[in-house]
Amino acid sequence: MKEKDPIRYTVIGDSIGRGSGAETPGQKWFKVLERRMFSEHGIRMSGSYIVQSGATSFEGLYRLSQFENSGKSDLVFIIFGENDRKYMKAKDFSVIYESLIRKAKAVYPKAEIMTITESCLTSNDFAAEIDAISDHYHASHIDMRPVFQKTGLSAAELTKDLVHPNGRGYQLYADAIYQQLTQDTIRKKEIAAIVDPIHEDTYENYESISSFQRKEGFIIKDGYMTSGQKGSQLEAEFYGNALGVNLLRSPDGGEIKVYIDGKFVTSMSTWWPFASERNLYIANGLSNGVHTVRFEVSGGKSHNNISNDSMTRISSIIVSKSSK
Structure with a gap:
């Protein structure tokens, strides 16, 4: 951001990762973020997407592991949790989520990792795992639940179906991400790094x-x-x-x-x-x-x-x- 270089990003996520629920394509969170970054800094952002509606972190990890020519990325967004809680326990999710961060750093070694706790996530256990793993790997983390709550608006006003954000909700996502990136730049945050794993076993291949x-x-x-x-x-x-x-x-x-x-x-x-x-x-x-x-x-x-x-x-x- 300081050098005003173009930013290449990758989204690994579920339906919220792909912006489902937005009334128009331009209201998807990453498109809003791209416009703001260009209008305020003259920085162009371009993305690639490993996203699937209904996906769990396992599906994201598997798809990432199949990449042969992944290209380069400066920033990787990881957006999972709400679907995972339906199919696995928090401790199982924790291992897969950690494996996903490790694999993302292996595929994109120079990239910052930004993890996002979805606004609709109802399980505090899953949210706690995202927070703890993000902290362990020094990833930049945003919890969208308090962001939504602080507006004083109801879920019906910020979402399409009480789960997927609408254009108004995705504006909050884009704003929170922009602010986090700006703060990280000002304080010269070091990017996420592969350190010793939390769990004895991780699955990356x-x-x-x-x-x-x-x-x-x-x-x-x-x-x-x-x-x-x-x-x-x-x-x-x-x-x-x-x-x-x-x-x-x-x-x-x-x-x-x-x-x-x-x-x-x-x-x-x-x-x-x-x-x-x-x-x-x-x-x-x-x-x-x-x-x-x-x-x-x-x-x-x-x-x-x-x-x-x-x-x-x-x-x-x-x-x-x-x-x-």
């Missing part, structure tokens, strides 16, 4: 495995193991400490049950309003050694699925070994 040792009721169609029949099963062996799945979410998506080493872990919906390849979190903190994951079609479906079908389409599992 992932691979996809598409081989399944057992298939019952599934057929290969359009590159996916596909089934709409209740009780159909897919089973795969893997070695790793964290597990996810690559699957297609779609308007006719159904529900699956997930078992690891024979124990029920979670149920997952594959419904989405439009077809979208997703990288979904299942578990982390698994012991070293060989594990077995089994996916079973439950026959149920989301109330949003108004089709006559309840389909499951899985392409591969995602595994990661501990970085230690």
Whole structure:
């Protein structure tokens, strides 16, 4: 900022990261920030985006780990939390979130990291993890919850749907980020750095495995193991400490049950309003050694699925070994 050089930034986040809820594209928080930076300092900002509506920090971490030509970035925004609390415990989120910061610094070693606690985050446990990890890595951190509260305006006035900010809400995001960047520049803050990890295990490198040792009721169609029949099963062996799945979410998506080493872990919906390849979190903190994951079609479906079908389409599992 002092040199008035162009700023290249990267956003890794969920729907708020991509500005969902803004009435117009120009009201997205990063577009507001770009305009202010140029009007007040003559600095041009340009961004790249690793964002997905409904994403968790696991999905952001996996997508970042797949980058081969990531280019350069001076500033990385990390915006997660609200979706994560629906699928994992705070301690599991903490490991993934720390891994994401470490991976971001590995991919963009000269970049500052700015973490944002979303205005809609209702879990204080998750917010506390974001704050503690940000502090540990000397990342610049903004908690948007008190920013919204200080306005005296209701959530209905600042959001589209009580979750996603509207143009007025995103103006608050842009203002808070601008002020933080300005303050950090004035006080000559040192950028975030990779230091010794908080957690014993972090997960920064992932691979996809598409081989399944057992298939019952599934057929290969359009590159996916596909089934709409209740009780159909897919089973795969893997070695790793964290597990996810690559699957297609779609308007006719159904529900699956997930078992690891024979124990029920979670149920997952594959419904989405439009077809979208997703990288979904299942578990982390698994012991070293060989594990077995089994996916079973439950026959149920989301109330949003108004089709006559309840389909499951899985392409591969995602595994990661501990970085230690």
